[in-house]
Amino acid sequence: MATPPSRPAADLNTVDAFAQFSFLVQGTLERRAGEREISIVQTRLLGILRDRQPTMNELARLLELDKSSVTGLVDRAERRGLVERAPSTSDRRVVQVGLTAEGRALVTDVAARFEADVSAMVESLSTSDRATLVRLLGRVLVAHANGRAAV
């Protein structure tokens, strides 16, 4: 567990496979985002905002961060012109956060770079193996989401 992606042993157990794969994907995303001078968490923030204008509170829940952490995160993104705060019309305590055109362009670019990496990762798999892999990963994700919901 937590061993670096540089040593993918011949016979991986499930734990090592999951850990090493997650480090590989995260490292790839970090590298691509870094090319546009943005961190992973900032990329996640922009990714969430692509189809929503959540409140600070909702962002904290979605990112699983303290609300004060989100304040700083949005501060830095706003300073770079990537997101905008707007006061809610219904509740004057509430702030809604949205992407600027520049933020949207940036997250689109990072997503495209990352997508190229993912394509390269599955290049050696047959079409059928790719579909199987995505299907099984999806089942793990859904099972986890349902487990959480049930609790």
Place this chain on the structure above:
Amino acid sequence: MATPPSRPAADLNTVDAFAQFSFLVQGTLERRAGEREISIVQTRLLGILRDRQPTMNELARLLELDKSSVTGLVDRAERRGLVERAPSTSDRRVVQVGLTAEGRALVTDVAARFEADVSAMVESLSTSDRATLVRLLGRVLVAHANGRAAV
């Protein structure tokens, strides 16, 4: 891409599946390590040291960090009694880093907690599906390692 693991859509594409799965695994590992008051990168450091006594330089390469970052990382781990620096016998510039008994016990404990989570994640898959998933993840990891080596 980079959307939070809280929304595993019904039909995932490869990019979303990879990203969401990696965030799920990393979040799980972070939570378990956090129970022992340790960060992911500290966990990775201890994980590497389980079967090696690398130099600071080698650690920087394995963790893909600047050597100055590793200095701080090892400083904090050493202050907590988890690792030890030892001077190399052959080259007096070189420092070798190793686990203390306490560090080994800690990383073993975190690994066990994480392993339980991984088991739960694949609980809904049949034995054969689990094997297939691990095999396909392994092929992606090996292909990536070979690609890097070839370059």
Place this chain on the structure above:
DNA sequence: TATTGTTATACTCTATAACTATA
């Protein structure tokens, strides 16, 4: 001269606690 590691510095990211404004 080149390499190993540390130090100084600056920034991002994160949480806790205290605070303000609004409900």
Place this chain on the structure above:
DNA sequence: TATAGTTATAGAGTATAACAATA
């Protein structure tokens, strides 16, 4: 009183540049 968000503060993590010791 309760909730939404910010501020103050402290610490981890990271990189760049300059440095000391050794090769």
